[in-house]
Amino acid sequence: MDAIRTPYLTETDRVDRLRLIRSDNVGPRTFYSLLNHFGNARAALERLPDLARRGGAARSGRICSEEEARTELAACRTIGVTLVAPGEAAYPPRLATLEDAPPLLGVRVRAAPDVLIRPMIAIVGSRNASGAGLKFAGQLARELGEAGFVVISGLARGIDQAAHRATVESGTVAVLAGGHDRIYPPEHEELLASIIESGAAISEMPLGHVPRARDFPRRNRLISGAALGVVVVEAALRSGSLITARIAAEQGREVFAVPGSPLDPRAAGTNDLIKQGATLTTEAADVINAVEPIMGRGIALREPDDDPLAPEPDAGDRTRIVDLLGPSPITLDDLIRMAGCSPAIVRTVLLELELAGRIERHGGGLVSLI
């Protein structure tokens, strides 16, 4: 995939890529698929209206104009945010290995840009944490920082902020669910200012984007994806931190959980994670011993995928594929088998449908009709 291999973008290419990812119905996976097929972002942008129309869009989705993109880039520069692509120097290397890595990541650093390329450990947990949980999170984060790791978290109340505060000096990364100028929760603006003195804040969202509930799970994939592993300090059953742990496992990241009393509801989620195979963690050594062998292996960047698109599929193929889709997610492989078309044709029809805003992509190659 070109995006991964590009060591440095031209200003024009950066503007085109920004336009592409900021256009309606273009998520990271679609972005890479288009880039891969059409060779560059400019060519993909030119084909967007046609592809969406073929996918049955009632009206064309909004395409980000060159002016909008240049305005965003200028505004970013004003507040010290750089937009970097996977493979560029400041892009967290492990994050770049994700299939849905942000095509352009807004990075805000001050004194220590290397904080983004050092090995990271995520520490997450309850917003409504206990005193013991907060104390332990701080202690663990401090020890990991002293051992040379960067602690990455979500700037939330509770465990997140305790982990950040303990590593303001050794280096910590806050991953935002909104734009860089829309800090949530607002009372952590001061904390964020101290974080970026020796650390960084990152976001894939445009400036001005106010984080909504659904942006947090999406953001969480960046916390786990940039890290070697995720430590869940306190988590009730069915809490957001458990979603992060699940995503981390899907991404192939190590999952660590801190045990607690069976009578403490804030330990129910972490105890459950351990039952499911997470590494029981009571000290930094538990984390370090588990990730050291992985660090030795280095980071394999993704190869450009070998999944070409087809020329325009005929109407019969398109109808057959749409008929097979429904609100229940189905895998791409099943779809190919049942439709009896070539994989390239199925992928192309799905791309068209996605650009038309008619399908949703889930993890594990699953798609469903909206």
Place this chain on the structure above:
Amino acid sequence: MDAIRTPYLTETDRVDRLRLIRSDNVGPRTFYSLLNHFGNARAALERLPDLARRGGAARSGRICSEEEARTELAACRTIGVTLVAPGEAAYPPRLATLEDAPPLLGVRVRAAPDVLIRPMIAIVGSRNASGAGLKFAGQLARELGEAGFVVISGLARGIDQAAHRATVESGTVAVLAGGHDRIYPPEHEELLASIIESGAAISEMPLGHVPRARDFPRRNRLISGAALGVVVVEAALRSGSLITARIAAEQGREVFAVPGSPLDPRAAGTNDLIKQGATLTTEAADVINAVEPIMGRGIALREPDDDPLAPEPDAGDRTRIVDLLGPSPITLDDLIRMAGCSPAIVRTVLLELELAGRIERHGGGLVSLI
């Protein structure tokens, strides 16, 4: 081994067996070895002085007289204690499978003798337990009792008594480290009285035996040995409960541990057990799900061992074997290999040395010179 297979002992045989196990330097393993070799306890008793002399005893060890044995049996009857052998009806079936099962177990039951043959789960933990630990131990014990399990423990302060108290009605077994007339701690005499209403107390020690520190680890093998598995509720590092967990693992019993905060020293031992592979336990279902498949398998009684003794070894063999022994424990297999004698000769010399009080047997077939 005859002891295991005997469905019911004659009164004479019971007296002889009691004399043998109450004689100096005769532990359970030596007891079974002698019984196996000489066919019955009476014949073994007759050979004891000679064997000990051959082992180099300065003076003959004390042999329990028939009168002493009959006096103990009568005293037991007075306070409602029965002395039963492995394979007899009231002997806990899993306990009977141990290599060092008590040859005669003092059993005190009142209304429910079947409590000793129902499936048991051991619950153990800190004497100095936290409020949460006590509450959880009681809750877990109650749920296991309701599910049909007998809870077995050591009548100690803290976790033990909480587990017993919660199962006084459903059935619980207290394993004593001293004689049945020497309850420790004394303040639990009343609890013990209520335990035996629908449960039982068991001990391998003679009446009048005041428990010493070293009797507790020895007693702990009975707690784990009689059970399908052992749940450790709270335990500091290097605590007695961890010894019970280690013995349980050596006996092939399941080990369960209740997690706790890394900041709570009373959870350090249990968290450590989980790191080493114990099953993390937050509810009765964790225990029940793990032991159910084992219960289905039934209990295989030990076969008589096929390790015969030799006729009198010659002096050269004996000297060579004694020279190879030292204060560092060595395995029987290494000893056989290095001495260049037959296994039967090595076993016989060790038996003589043991009866002479000159060697100590450890777990895992290890022996050392005293």
